[in-house]
Amino acid sequence: MDLADRIEAFRETLDEWLRGLYHGMITHPSYEKIEKEAEDAEDAFILACFPDAFGIPSPVSYYTAELLPYLEDEFESWERRLWDRSTYLERKGQQYHF
Amino acid sequence: MEPFVFFGGKGGVGKTTVSCAYALRCARDGQRTLVVSTDPAHSVTDVFDQPFDDSPQSVEGIDGLDAMEIDPEDEVTRHLDEIRQDLSEQVSASMVNEINRQLEMAHGTPGAYESALFDRFVDVMRNAAEYDRVVFDTSPTGSTLRLLGLPDLLEGWIDRLMHKRRTSIDLFEKAAVGSNEPRRVMEGDPVLARLQDRKEFFDFAGSALQDDAAFFLVLNPDELSLNETERAIANLQEKDLTVRGLVANKLTPSPDPDENGRGGRYLRERVETEAERLETVRSEFEPPLVAEIGWRSSEVKGDLLSDVAAELDIETAAEPPTHVS
Numbered sequence: 092m093d094l095a096d097r098i099e100a101f102r103e104t105l106d107e108w109l110r111g112l113y114h115g116m117i118t119h120p121s122y123e124k125i126e127k128e129a130e131d132a133e134d135a136f137i138l139a140c141f142p143d144a145f146g147i148p149s150p151v152s153y154y155t156a157e158l159l160p161y162l163e164d165e166f167e168s169w170e171r172r173l174w175d176r177s178t179y180l181e182r183k184g185q186q187y188h189f
Numbered sequence: 190m191e192p193f194v195f196f197g198g199k200g201g202v203g204k205t206t207v208s209c210a211y212a213l214r215c216a217r218d219g220q221r222t223l224v225v226s227t228d229p230a231h232s233v234t235d236v237f238d239q240p241f242d243d244s245p246q247s248v249e250g251i252d253g254l255d256a257m258e259i260d261p262e263d264e265v266t267r268h269l270d271e272i273r274q275d276l277s278e279q280v281s282a283s284m285v286n287e288i289n290r291q292l293e294m295a296h297g298t299p300g301a302y303e304s305a306l307f308d309r310f311v312d313v314m315r316n317a318a319e320y321d322r323v324v325f326d327t328s329p330t331g332s333t334l335r336l337l338g339l340p341d342l343l344e345g346w347i348d349r350l351m352h353k354r355r356t357s358i359d360l361f362e363k364a365a366v367g368s369n370e371p372r373r374v375m376e377g378d379p380v381l382a383r384l385q386d387r388k389e390f391f392d393f394a395g396s397a398l399q400d401d402a403a404f405f406l407v408l409n410p411d412e413l414s415l416n417e418t419e420r421a422i423a424n425l426q427e428k429d430l431t432v433r434g435l436v437a438n439k440l441t442p443s444p445d446p447d448e449n450g451r452g453g454r455y456l457r458e459r460v461e462t463e464a465e466r467l468e469t470v471r472s473e474f475e476p477p478l479v480a481e482i483g484w485r486s487s488e489v490k491g492d493l494l495s496d497v498a499a500e501l502d503i504e505t506a507a508e509p510p511t512h513v514s
Contacts, residue, residue: 122364129360129372136353143294150339151346153268153304154387156295159288160275161379166291167284 130172137162137169190504191403193314195325195337196436198407199417203438205232207407207482208326210497216254217498220321223255225313227306227328233258236494243309255320257313264305269296307336311394314401317510338428340395347388354381401510403433405479405503408470410440410463415470422476434479434503437467442483479503 140155140162142148149155159166196208205226212224223245226233233256234240237248243263245255272292276285295301310325317323327336358373358381365371375381404425408418422432443460444453471478480501485493 125360126364126372129357129364132353132357132360133373136350136357139350139353141291141295143298144291148298148300150298150300150304151343151350152295152298153301154343154347155350156272156292157275157387158380158383159272159292160279161383163280163284163288166288170287 130168133165134169134172137165190433190508191401192317192321192508192510193323193325193397193402194503195327195402195404196407197327197404197421199409199414202407202409202414203482204407205236205326206494206497207405207436207438207480207501208324209233209236210494211501211503212254212256212322212324213251213494214498214501214503215322215324216251219253221253221255221319222322222324223257223313223317223320224324224326225310226256226258226326227261227310228258228326229260229262231258233326259306259309261302261306264309265296265301268305268308269293303336303339307339307394310336311390311397314397314510315393321509337398337425337430340391340398341428344388344391344395347384347391351381351384351388354378354384397510398430402430404430405434405436406432406476407436407438409438410466412466415466418470419474422474432476434476435470435474436480436482436501437470437478438480438482440467440481440483 138145140158141152143152194211196204196211198204205228208224208226212222215222224233226241231241237256239246239249241256241258243257243259245257248254248256269292273289276288276292280288306328313323355375358375358378361373362371362375406418406421408414418435425432441456441459441463444456448456467478467481480503482497482500485497
């Protein structure tokens with residue numbers, strides 16, 4: 092391996108590290124925020140589809156039930172998130188890394 | 190006149206008789222006719238003395254007339270089974286139980302029967318190409334009115350659901366870092382596709398009811414029936430569906446002039462009050478009174494049905510539907 096290759100390899104590692112560092116410190120929290128927001132939007136969607144899960148009868152659950160076969164992942168994580176989430180404040184707080 | 194004709198009214202006023210009579214008349218006038226009943230009591234079966242189920246069958250002895258009976262309970266079960274089928278194809282065994290519970294809950298909600306009926310109604314309208322005329326014998330007023338009000342409500346609802354779904358997918362796509370696969374993708378999302386299908390279905394239902402359907406209300410000459418009819422007319426108008434005409438059924442026959450016994454006097458009095466009520470209907474209600482049908486001493490079927498049919502002053506010529514592709 093000659094010098095040029097070694098410099099190249101070093102630069103690649105450095106580049107990866109820097110990118111990782113940048114992502115971890117700067118961008119990841121915001122991606123996380125967006126993802127949480129997406130999950131919230133999805134929760135709202137599923138809640139709108141199946142309010143009868145909370146005892147609120149809905150005229151459309153008969154129709155939205157058709158979506159259930161395609162909502163496997165969503166449904167499972169929805170239920171998990173509902174169990175996890177103790178307060179709304181706590182959920183919002185998770186986005187800040189102190 | 191419009192190809193789809195709905196007969197509605199309070200329970201027990203004789204909607205089935207009038208619908209069957211009208212269907213018979215249409216068939217005799219050379220229209221391929223289908224009469225659809227949503228009454229789980231299976232009264233069309235009684236009128237034609239022949240059992241029917243939820244697929245059209247020709248009525249014996251009458252050319253060009255088919256009949257079918259829709260049982261909402263069966264429809265709900267069928268819908269449930271269809272979803273279960275999808276479920277077993279799509280979902281891992283461990284989740285099936287979880288989702289099944291949700292599914293059963295959804296089918297136990299108060300609106301399930303109505304939704305099932307509505308689905309079937311619209312389905313019949315959509316696939317009515319081989320008929321010139323479809324006559325719907327609807328269930329009593331309240332639920333039918335709700336039924337006809339559904340498309341608007343549901344379309345709005347589905348719109349909002351689709352918007353929510355899009356927002357969340359969009360965010361998921363944005364949250365995907367670099368070349369990572371996003372958790373959900375807009376392209377080919379089966380949920381959005383299902384919702385879109387539903388939206389088109391309601392869209393069709395709404396415009397078919399609006400442009401291709403005519404509504405008639407059947408009433409009896411009594412106070413309750415008149416009040417209910419008045420409400421029904423207002424209700425339908427609110428939904429931009431106009432009632433084309435009213436059918437007065439079960440009118441008391443007047444006795445011969447020389448009859449002066451108790452029965453004769455009773456009948457004469459009744460005929461008088463009924464005549465007053467009919468006058469009210471004529472003068473105060475907007476839709477015209479298109480038929481006055483007297484009481485029959487026996488069940489209306491066979492020849493009697495032809496008599497009733499002759500008394501109906503409703504046009505039979507059918508225009509082709511505008512919304513069926």
